[in-house]
Amino acid sequence: MxxxxxxxxxxxxxxxxxxxxxxxxxxxxxxxxxxxxxxxVHKPGAAEIAHKILGVAPLxxxxxxxxxxxxxxxxLLLEQSLFNGHPRFWGYVNGSPSPLGALGDLLxxxxxxxxxxxxxxxxxSEIESQAVGWIGDLLxxxxxxxxxxxxxxxxxxxxxxxxGLLAAKRARFGAKIREQGNNYKGAENSKFxxxxxxxxxLEKALDIMGFGESAIHRISTDENLRMDxxxxxEAINNDLKQGFIPLxxxxxxxxxxxxxxxxLEQISEICTQHKIWFHIDGAYGAVSACVPSxxxxxxxxxxxxxxxxxxxxxxxxxxxxxxxxxxxxxxxxDSFSHETTYYPTKNSGETLPIPYRDQGIQTSRGxxxxxxxxxxKRAGRDGYAEMIGNNIRQAERLYKKVAEYPELEAxxxxxxxxxxxxxxxxxxxxxxxxxxxxxILSSLxxxxxxxxxxxxxxxxxxxxxxxxxxxxxxxxIDELPEKVLSIAHKYLQ
Ligand SMILES: Cc1ncc(COP(=O)(O)O)c(C=O)c1O
Numbered sequence: 001m002x003x004x005x006x007x008x009x010x011x012x013x014x015x016x017x018x019x020x021x022x023x024x025x026x027x028x029x030x031x032x033x034x035x036x037x038x039x040x041v042h043k044p045g046a047a048e049i050a051h052k053i054l055g056v057a058p059l060x061x062x063x064x065x066x067x068x069x070x071x072x073x074x075x076l077l078l079e080q081s082l083f084n085g086h087p088r089f090w091g092y093v094n095g096s097p098s099p100l101g102a103l104g105d106l107l108x109x110x111x112x113x114x115x116x117x118x119x120x121x122x123x124x125s126e127i128e129s130q131a132v133g134w135i136g137d138l139l140x141x142x143x144x145x146x147x148x149x150x151x152x153x154x155x156x157x158x159x160x161x162x163x164g165l166l167a168a169k170r171a172r173f174g175a176k177i178r179e180q181g182n183n184y185k186g187a188e189n190s191k192f193x194x195x196x197x198x199x200x201x202l203e204k205a206l207d208i209m210g211f212g213e214s215a216i217h218r219i220s221t222d223e224n225l226r227m228d229x230x231x232x233x234e235a236i237n238n239d240l241k242q243g244f245i246p247l248x249x250x251x252x253x254x255x256x257x258x259x260x261x262x263x264l265e266q267i268s269e270i271c272t273q274h275k276i277w278f279h280i281d282g283a284y285g286a287v288s289a290c291v292p293s294x295x296x297x298x299x300x301x302x303x304x305x306x307x308x309x310x311x312x313x314x315x316x317x318x319x320x321x322x323x324x325x326x327x328x329x330x331x332x333x334d335s336f337s338h339e340t341t342y343y344p345t346k347n348s349g350e351t352l353p354i355p356y357r358d359q360g361i362q363t364s365r366g367x368x369x370x371x372x373x374x375x376x377k378r379a380g381r382d383g384y385a386e387m388i389g390n391n392i393r394q395a396e397r398l399y400k401k402v403a404e405y406p407e408l409e410a411x412x413x414x415x416x417x418x419x420x421x422x423x424x425x426x427x428x429x430x431x432x433x434x435x436x437x438x439x440i441l442s443s444l445x446x447x448x449x450x451x452x453x454x455x456x457x458x459x460x461x462x463x464x465x466x467x468x469x470x471x472x473x474x475x476x477i478d479e480l481p482e483k484v485l486s487i488a489h490k491y492l493q
Contacts, residue, residue: 040448042082087471088450097318104371117355128369150329156322157283160308168277190247254285257455259414264300391416419462434461
């Protein structure tokens with residue numbers, strides 16, 4: 001009897017077909033990368049087009065061929081997306097994605113490691129461990145076995161920060177808080193100290209953690225939007241008198257609007273004095289610790305109990321990849337480990353490290369570590385110092401360039417963020433200027449030559465350029481002020 005071949009499952013692909021479809025896709029991506037500088041940053045109206053094409057289509061009853069699926073969706077994506085890898089994409093804090101990182105994603109998905117335990121994902125777990133250690137090295141975070149520092153990768157800065165605060169809560173109140181919740185030991189009276197410049201992940205975190213947003217004690221800032229340490233000291237003293245529990249101070253190593261760095265060492269001293277958890281949100285700026293001109297300002301990173309950083313921002317790793325590091329990673333285990341009947345409680349031989357599922361919120365975990373590891377391996381400390389240092393220099397260059405134009409007001413420069421606005425001498429009214437600059441930014445984005453975003457600073461609406469982009473050239477920077485002026489003049493003729 002002849003062996004009858006069973007029909008291939010719809011989602012299976014034979015080797016040859018994978019090769020063909022895959023090569024074709026890689027060719028298309030290579031073409032896209034090859035001419036990204038000549039394109040516009042996005043296609044105005046793309047959101048409406050995408051919605052029209054995809055938004056209402058029902059699930060097909062019958063499937064399509066692999067070629068058709070890849071062709072249809074890659075065309076749409078490569079035409080209608082907003083390209084944060086474009087040299088003049090300077091919005092929000094999106095890193096330009098490294099092509100090597102994209103290949104890392106392909107390899108990671110092909111292996112499909114579930115990085116929950118060392119036995120389930122032996123190589124992948126080791127790669128994550130090494131990547132996390134290397135991130136610590138880049139940040140100059142303590143990395144000796146004595147202090148048991150360490151952490152894990154998470155989806156992004158928001159999750160990294162939330163994970164840090166959960167560890168802070170567990171560290172403060174002990175194991176029972178996990179059983180009894182925020183009623184335990186008056187935990188509901190906890191306070192968290194941060195400035196108004198702190199990213200909105202904090203509100204989300206305290207809502208999720210059951211403390212509510214009212215647990216935030218906002219600390220005033222100095223003229224450079226850095227935390228005022230005297231105001232912090234005073235706030236803690238007052239809260240203690242009133243019976244509140246100061247649980248954590250959240251400092252920023254690079255605020256989202258202007259790149260301000262809070263005085264980390266002074267904040268750390270206050271935390272030590274009052275035995276308060278010192279958390280740093282370094283989602284954007286912490287990696288600039290590898291740049292010699294910035295490292296001193298960030299030397300306080302080594303004093304933090306926990307620090308959140310984002311590889312998908314200034315490490316130029318494709319989304320998603322954030323990282324939480326703890327001075328003592330046992331707090332993660334204390335916060336997140338659970339014994340179950342359906343997972344082995346111990347690693348085989350008990351010689352392997354603690355599983356990642358016992359150190360964070362997720363159980364099944366993707367292999368995001370691979371792209372992070374590959375980028376770190378490729379660039380090394382020197383490569384990152386050069387790329388990040390270059391972005392900082394370019395932001396400073398823009399600040400100086402803008403200051404040369406009497407009609408433009410250069411407002412701030414911090415790390416790789418510069419803010420400015422159009423302000424001709426004859427217009428003094430801030431309300432009018434805010435509206436005008438909103439229109440200018442909208443037009444600039446609509447023209448799609450460049451894509452900055454905005455910031456509100458002291459009631460002023462500003463054009464904000466955040467350069468976390470290894471493709472940006474000095475010429476790109478130099479041309480921006482004239483572009484802004486040509487739009488502004490159309491509005492004010
Ligand atoms: C300073 C800072 N913290 C936290 C976040 C949130 O990070 P994510 O968007 O990766 O969750 C951002 C995002 O821009 C940020 O700039």
